[in-house]
Amino acid sequence: MGEKLCAGKESAIMSRSLATIILNVPCEFHEESFRISEWDKEKLTSIFTELEFRTLGKRLLGATFNQEGGQTDLFGNAVDFKDKPRAAEPKEVEHAPSAMIKTIQDVPHKYSLVNSTEAISQLAADLHKHKEICFDTETTGLDANGCEIVGMSFSVVKGEAYYVPCPIDRGETIKFLQAFAPLFLDEKITWIGQNIKFDLLVLKNYGFDFAGKIFDTMLAHFVIEPEGKRSMDALSEKYLEYAPISIEALIGKKGKGQGTMRDVELDVIKEYASEDADITLQLKEVFLPLLVENKVEKVFYEVDAPLVKVLTDMEFEGIKVHAGFLKEYSDVLDKDIKIAEESVYAQAGHRFNLASPKQLGEILFDKLQLDPKAKKTKTGQYATGEDVLAKLAHHHKICDDILVFRELSKLKSTYVDALPQLINPKTGRVHTTFAQAIAVTGRLSSINPNLQNIPIRSDRGKEVRKAFVPRDENHVLMSADYSQIELRIVAAISGDPAMCEAFKAGKDIHIATAAKVYNIAESEVTKEMRYKAKSVNFGIIYGQGAFGLADNLGISRTEAKEIIDNYKREFVNITKYMDDTINFARENGFVQTLMGRRRWLRDINSGNFTVRGFAERNAINSPIQGSAADMIKLAMYKIHQRMKEEKVKSKMLLQVHDELVFDVLKGEEDQMKQLVLSCMEYAMPLPNEVPTIAEVGFGANWLEAH
């Protein structure tokens, strides 16, 4: 300490002068000129308009604020920005009330209640004259497989809508809605809705299927602007400058006290539901030209929209989960967790709260002195993250025990104990929801529960997959997955001759890569070399540099750099692809997949190294991951079609990124295998004739099938 002080004396004295705020600056405080005065509304209007502060402008300046946001320049001339790279639409993250946003009070509308049998038949007949019908359902909840229909609204003309309330009794409702069955079954009708999969699934639970085409405004907005909010209320405020009636005005705030749509007065729910259908129809009109302008019609009409009905059917099916197996496994885990925990306490010398990182850090680094160079976090505690413990685990059993404790505890609470709770009492199965408009790359997300992140790396994690079983003894689970799909896409879009050749020859791509990188024969490639080559291959997909690779492999940065340099030399076109992609993004503000799905990268030209680097990695990764997502979506649609055509009894159940899971009726195994493989392999032919390979497995549970 004293030494530090002696050495730092000069620095301290200089620092003191740097830290001292100067109080004799030549400036003077004039009371009058600092006094608050009237705002210059003209100046504020001009700058707010230019910056497109629409909501803020209206809030501060009231009705005088005319908003022509973004379309005029400083001098009021129209600015044409159509051919400039556009980094998506402006986002207003404000929630302030504003004068210019209209509500149901300000806009003429004709929302009618349709209540009698005759009126319903009349409505159905009138609607059937239209080729496009916007509709919405009101329900008692958000679980489409568990809630009841309260009513349906329809709109075919802006400003007009109809609300049909449904009886409480299920059988009555089915009879009631029968009037619309001819519409539902008409292949020529396009159904418009916001998150329409929910409505389709609700109606499917009442026995109604839709034969027509689908236009989902949420999905349209997703391909136009993959990032940002897209609830109907948000879209309406942004694109229509109209604030719909809030659901909280009807049934109260979220939480325990919230009522259901059943409790809402008929007159009120009529206005609310009709407005939803009306607004959704209007949004569709706004999005149509935007789909064209952004050149995303293809991915919308060929990939995302057709998938809606496929996913509806999959969510309807759900998958059988063996609750008894999970209960037993929970007990096994419980025992092992206790053993690991006790072992930790024994080595620590006493009991403490293992869940507290603070206490754990003190035990490991103060008491046991496992690492004299232990790092601390910002809050002053020792870091006890997985990476830290994993490094120490080789030499200290206590760290290994802690890791086991953590892994098993997480497994138990997130899956083993949670899954049985999620079994639908009506169907006895677990029904996930596939969210189509969350992941910006275009991948599907699985929520409530998330079945896409069940651990498969560890043996303990894998066991959970055993709980997923066929629906009965007449069925068997089938899993089909793409092999090395992302690397094949890299090879195909970069056109790298070496890599394309390896795939065409059906080689193990990582061995082929290792042979090139180490400049040896493929037969001489060791396991370790293959492992390193594999890391580079995947590192490339994620835009990883020497630093990341070194960290991943536990090798020196010099060695990592050498491997990467060799790689870049051997696979010249891959380097070129990466450079070209980044340059494309810099010029255009976006990157795109093989089906034309765009991802906007507004930070790609940022002056900040970190921010720009992040955008560059996304630029490289998004077309690859997104193209893989497009491919499996196309495959799913084809499989769904073919299964209908061939009238098989088997069902498609789950998608886990590059894997599909099916309940296959015994006897249909060969047929399904062929059907699925051919649909997957020919879903989206890759450039440069890179072959696409899928593999299929069967089993008495998901683990066995995979």
Next chain:
Amino acid sequence: MKKTLYLVDAYAMIFRAYYALARNPRITSTGKNTNAQFGFTNTLVELLQKKNPTHIAVCFDMGAPTERLETFADYKANRDETPEDIKLAVPDIHRIIDGFNIPIMGVPGYEADDVIGTLAKQAEKEGFEVFMVTPDKDFGQLVSENIFMYRPPYQGNTFEVMGPKEVCAKWEINHVDQVIDILALMGDAVDNIPGVKGIGEKTASKLIKEYGNLDKILEHADEVKALWERNCAQGRKALL
């Protein structure tokens, strides 16, 4: 009603606004990032509407090299290059401040800190209650009975007003002047004040508590060293 003067540290607020929205940026239809403009305006409006100040000014660093830079070439060198978006935002923010009819203060060769400090002390003499709107810790040295730090809300925290009591409590010191000595010892990564290598917040505060000020500490460096070594023998925890 007491006259209140709010002095806004412009760049501190602009940076904060920019990074607070960095994950969900606001982009205009022409592709312009308006995080800084938007966040700054929001903070300013909130201040005007909630605090109802009678007097206000916004203070900027001016382009010319400051006295400190002449002292230490690395001063503030640690800062990442100012993001392009922020550079582009400053003229807009000038226009916004102008639109609110608020004076913009800045003196070439001095930092906003110095301008704020000078104005604050002058206004205090004229009977004002002064609030320095900034998150920067070095302003702690300026607070008094009538001068406060006003830290605007950030990431869900509410705003915070710091007077002498709060500043002293934060650093465990007796007098706000000691903030300078604390910073001289521990340094400030944001401003790249070097401080003394190996001394952090805790030690700095401990030493100041023991010896009162930096000069005394440096005078007694040998004693500190001896104490240090003895403590080392007993286990380093005592001093640290």
